Amino acid sequence: MSAAARAHNPMPVLAGAVLVVMAAQQAIVPVLAPLARDLELPEWSLGLLMTSAAVMFTLTSSPWGRAVDRVGHRTVLLSGLSLGLVGMTGFAIVCQLAVSGVISGELGMALMIGTRSLLFGVAMGAVPTAAMAWVAANTSTTQERVKGLAQIGAVQGLAQALGPASGFVLAFAGFLGPVWAAPAVIAFALVAVAVLLPKGPSRRARAAAAAEAEQAEAAAPSKPLRPWDPRLWPVMLGGFGSFLTLGLVVVCVGFVVQDRLGYEGADAVRMTGLVSTVVGLVMVTMQAFVVPRLGWPPWRMLRSGIPLVALGAAGLMVADTLVLVTACMAVLAVGMGTVGPGYVSAPTLLVGPAEQGRVAGLVQTVTGSTFMIGPLGGSALYGINDWLPFAVGTGICVAGAIFVWTRKGPGETATAPAPQPELAPDPS
Structure with missing residues (x-):
């Protein structure tokens, strides 16, 4: 870790922001299916x-x-949290108006897409990206990087458990209790980041760091990575199928309950x-405690988890x-808790140091695409x-x-990860 990072380690603030945003998103998921039923909207x-x-x-x-x-x-964190606050506040207002009959269900759904999906979707892209970028910019060894990214991943997994659990508790306060609580916790995180996260270096220092990054990028191979890269496509295919199944299933559980x-x-x-809380707890347990102690290679994780x-x-x-x-x-969560670490770690063993950033982006793109297809297809x-x-x-x-x-x-x-080069200081 760089000297600047050691001097003012913002990791707790970064992890807290990720936890709040992801938990706020998960807290309202249990509301969506009953909300669609209440407004007499179709499943799709x-x-x-x-x-x-x-x-x-x-x-x-x-x-x-x-x-x-x-x-x-x-700046990226504050921008993302601000957009998230606007999006979730708008979503809560729209839900209240639709349930009260002030606006129609169809108009309500259109406004929900504009607030919860578009604005808050953009915010969700900002917060974990900024946190992961900080880890990548301030780790000089593979071990440090894996540890830091694992912390961010564990926080996201924890949000999968805490979010639905908070929705479960808040539902006792009323049908839309979780919906109104989401912008409140995002506002708290926004204030915490503004107060506690150290300001970055001067514009000149940022420009120097950016110049170093451009030089490193120019020295790296320019060909972009694709999911069908001969080294990567088997892993991409295995991960895509598993996450697509998760996307198909998770959106339908609320309908099954009703x-x-x-x-x-x-x-x-x-x-x-x-x-949803049980699912989140099982996945956190698998990823944080079980899989690290198994010491399995990535392909074995896929072989064990996908079945x-x-x-x-099938049971559902x-x-x-x-x-x-x-x-x-x-059971499905045990499988995904095993597949996920294998799917994320395998590609990093199959490319060189100059391609680590691009392979991380490819993994995120493939995973995100499954949740573009899965919920709509499942419903x-x-x-x-x-x-x-x-x-x-x-x-x-x-x-x-x-x-x-x-x-x-x-x-x-693959034997061992390629050694990572010394990275540039934190440009934030």
């Missing part, structure tokens, strides 16, 4: 709401990364939040009690038949399991 409208947010996240993450180099991490299990209104929000994802999705086709739905989602399939999205997800993962078990994985031939 919920998928469109989630997919459009994923589109904005995927499209804006790279531009936010470039903005970090130009204006610094602090249609198959019979819960309504705030009860549906609480039960969906309970299921479990298929098993969980017939699960007809809250216990069974929760158990199936827990549309559910509208045809309530077991269809789970059957499609099962089929995808069965094919993926056959694929990873019948070929020698690229990660099995």
Whole structure:
């Protein structure tokens, strides 16, 4: 870690900002399916709401990364949190107006897409990108970088558990309790970042750091990485199928809780939040405690995790009690908690030091694309038949399991990560 980073380590503030934004996003997920039912909107409208947010996240993450180099991490964080506050406040107001009957459900959905999906989707691209960029700019060894990125990943996993759990608790205050709480916690994070995050160096220092980065980029190979790169496509394919299944399934759980299990209104929000909380806790446990102790190579993680994802999705086709739905989602979460670390780490073993940044961007793009397709596809399939999205997800993962078990994985031939060069000081 650079001397500047050691002098004022903003990691706790960065991690806290990521936690708040991701938890705020997760806290309102249990509300969405009951909200769609209350407004008499079709299932695909919920998928469109989630997919459009994923589109904005995927499209804006790279531009936010470039903005970090130009204006610094602090400015990007404040900009992202400000957009998130505006987006979530607007979303809460729109939801209140729609539920009260002041505006129609159709107009409400259009405004929800503009606030929650477009504005907040852009904000979600800014905050974790700035945090990860700080780690990349202030670590000089592979071990330091992996540790820092693991902290950001663990915070995001923790948000998957805390967000639905907070939604479960806040639903006792009313149907839209989680929706109104989200902008409040984002406002708190915005103030904390403005007060606690150290200001960056002068414009001249930032310009010098940017010049060094441009020289390093000029020395690196200019050919962009693609998902079909001969070194990477098997890993990309395995990760894509697993995350696509997750996207297909997660959007439909709220509908299953209502249609198959019979819960309504705030009860549906609480039960969906309970299921989501279990999923988040299982994934955090796998990624933070179990997988690091197993010491498995990445391809073995894929071989072990993908069949479990298929098993969980298959069980959801017939699960007809809250216990069974929760158990199936827990099995799926164990699988994803195993697949995820393998999918993220394998590509870094397959490219050289000059391509590490681009391969990280490629992984994020592939993952984001699954949540552009999955929620919309899952909700549309559910509208045809309530077991269809789970059957499609099962089929995808069965094919993926056959694929990873019948070929020698690229990660099995990789020995150790290439040594990382000394990186430029923190430009923020």
